[in-house]
Structures are given as structure tokens and as C-alpha cells.
Amino acid sequence: MSSRTCRKGHGRVHLTWVDERCVPAGSEDSNRGAFLRLGLPPPGAALPLWADDDADPARAVERFEREFMRTFAGALDVALLGLGEDGHVASLFPGHPALQAAGAAVFVADSPKPPARRMSLTLPVLRKTPLAVMMAAGAGKRAALRRVTRREAGLPTTALAYLVIATDIDSEGESDE
Numbered sequence: 001m002s003s004r005t006c007r008k009g010h011g012r013v014h015l016t017w018v019d020e021r022c023v024p025a026g027s028e029d030s031n032r033g034a035f036l037r038l039g040l041p042p043p044g045a046a047l048p049l050w051a052d053d054d055a056d057p058a059r060a061v062e063r064f065e066r067e068f069m070r071t072f073a074g075a076l077d078v079a080l081l082g083l084g085e086d087g088h089v090a091s092l093f094p095g096h097p098a099l100q101a102a103g104a105a106v107f108v109a110d111s112p113k114p115p116a117r118r119m120s121l122t123l124p125v126l127r128k129t130p131l132a133v134m135m136a137a138g139a140g141k142r143a144a145l146r147r148v149t150r151r152e153a154g155l156p157t158t159a160l161a162y163l164v165i166a167t168d169i170d171s172e173g174e175s176d177e
């Protein structure tokens, strides 16, 4: 999830998602659904990357980009990211062509991690976000975190301007090779 404080909006904070799976919000695979089931954010308070009435991915990209430009002026102040075990953030997977996408949003038809059909903010949007905070929780993320901190070429995080890492992973058991 990500946010933008609207300069014209008297301090209102605008929220959206960094990525979404192309499933209804009622699905347990829906990122938006997971928030809604927690009562966060209130319905309608955040711009969905994939809404329940989106059917065509190309149109969903257009709709999102139009709204993102109107409400967020095409940029974020802060991005909150999760780290995948393969080094992905949002739905930007290392080596995947979606990493090259321009514009604000990209449809991913063949995500290596299910479900296959996803929407993601693009690397250009994340790159120009002044602050990205990435959560890496659980020992399963240790190897990926190591790759992130080494700023491995080809990882989406390596392209980010400023990355704060929140993690419960200690360095125990790591080798320094």
C-alpha cells in the first residue's frame, strides 16, 4: 500500500496499492480484500489497482493511470513494500519484462507467484518515490533480503532511491562470503 498527501486537499492522505491480484475483493488472494476484511482502509478511501468491476486489464491500467494522475498527481510520497522470497516487490519480479514498463501501472499476465494475473505500480513510479519502506518478515525471506542489501543487479529494490528495511531477520547463521 502507498500514500500521497494531496497538497490541494487540505492535508488529506490518499492511499492506493503497490500491487493487486486480478481477483474480486472477496477472494482470499485479493490484497485489497485483506485490508477491507480488517476494516482498513474504509471502503472507497483508497484507489484500487483492480476493482471488482474491472474486466479488461488494458482498460484497468487506463482507469488507474487516469485516477492516479488526477488524485496523486502521478506520484507517491511513501511506498510500503513487502519482499517476496524471489526478490520481488509489488508485482515486479526479477527478470520479468514488467520491470521495463513505463507509465504508472502494468498488467502482469504471468506472475511466477500465483495468482498469475496481477496489476502493479511500475518501477518508474517506485523509483521516483522519495521513501520506500520494505517489510521482510520471517526466515524464509533471509536469502532475498541478503540479495537486496547487496543491491544485486536486476532486483527491483536496487533501482529504488531510498529504501528503509523493516525486518525481524537477524544475521545469525549468515556467512559473509
Ligand SMILES: O=C1O[C@H](COP(=O)(O)O)[C@@H](O)[C@H](O)[C@H]1O
Pocket: 019, 020, 021, 031, 081, 082, 083, 084, 085, 088, 089, 090, 091, 113
Ligand atoms: O505476491 C505478493 O508478494 C509480496 C510479498 O508478500 P509476503 O506475503 O510474502 O510478504 C507482496 O508484497 C505483494 O504485495 C504480494 O502481491
